[in-house]
Amino acid sequence: MDRTVGGSLSRIATRVALAPLLGICAVAAGCGFQLEGAGALPSAMEQTYVDSVRPGSEFLGNLRNVLRRRGLEVVSEPGQAGATLTITEDSTGQRVLSVSARNIPREYEIYYAVTFSLRVGSESLLESESLVLTRGYTWDETQVLGKSREEDVLRAALAEDLALQVVRRIEALGARASL
Numbered sequence: 808m809d810r811t812v813g814g815s816l817s818r819i820a821t822r823v824a825l826a827p828l829l830g831i832c833a834v835a836a837g838c839g840f841q842l843e844g845a846g847a848l849p850s851a852m853e854q855t856y857v858d859s860v861r862p863g864s865e866f867l868g869n870l871r872n873v874l875r876r877r878g879l880e881v882v883s884e885p886g887q888a889g890a891t892l893t894i895t896e897d898s899t900g901q902r903v904l905s906v907s908a909r910n911i912p913r914e915y916e917i918y919y920a921v922t923f924s925l926r927v928g929s930e931s932l933l934e935s936e937s938l939v940l941t942r943g944y945t946w947d948e949t950q951v952l953g954k955s956r957e958e959d960v961l962r963a964a965l966a967e968d969l970a971l972q973v974v975r976r977i978e979a980l981g982a983r984a985s986l
Contacts, residue, residue, distance in 0.1 A: 848977055849890065851927040854880045856888035861897040865963060866921055869970035870894075877974065889927060892977075895935065896922035899962055904943055916943045917958060919965035923973055932980060938972055940965045 855874060859867050870892075871881045882888050897920075904914035918941045925933040942961045946954055 848877055848879065848974070849927065849932065849980060851889040852879055852892075852925075852977070854882050854888050855890045855892055856882050856885045857892045857894065858885070859894040859897060861894075864897045865966040866897050866919065866969055867894065869967045870973060873970045873974050890932075891926045892973075893924050893926070894921060895924070896920055896937065899965070901958070911948065912946050914943055914945050915958070916941050917961050917965065919962065919969055921969050921973065925977060933977065936976065938969055938976075940968055940972075 852874075857867065857871060857874075861867060874881050885891055899917070899919045901915045901917045903912045904916050905912075907913050918939060920937065920939040922935055922937040923933070924931065924935045942965060944954070944957055944961060
């Protein structure tokens with residue numbers, strides 16, 4: 808009998824602990840909250856051709872992956888597509904933010920910039936829009952390998968963030984998304 812009472816108390820404690828979580832979920836669902844990636848892309852994008860000035864860029868790879876995760880087919884020929892997502896700028900670089908008294912760079916800023924547009928047939932759903940993301944990092948000439956790796960990681964994160972922002976911007980078409 809002792810195990811039954813303990814087991815019952817354990818189940819009751821679990822239910823009591825889950826009640827606030829279930830309440831929060833219900834409130835969030837009722838207010839229109841959506842998880843990332845839950846927005847609607849235009850139905851014409853079911854088969855999308857992505858045209859880019861830099862076919863092998865890190866941003867483009869991330870963008871294709873994000874589109875596929877959202878259920879779209881990224882096609883290799885424009886004739887197979889219902890929509891064309893054109894990337895007219897895909898550039899990255901760095902700038903010196905500060906230097907030491909000996910004129911040695913101490914801080915850098917990495918940037919990643921993209922310009923894109925979206926067409927469905929002859930209609931332009933999104934005119935050319937530009938997005939730029941930046942991140943700063945410190946430089947230490949005694950840690951060249953580590954700092955170079957940090958730069959690569961930051962650049963990859965910028966490319967992934969930009970891909971997500973482009974898709975969110977397309978999702979934000981709102982009423983036109985039903986095209």
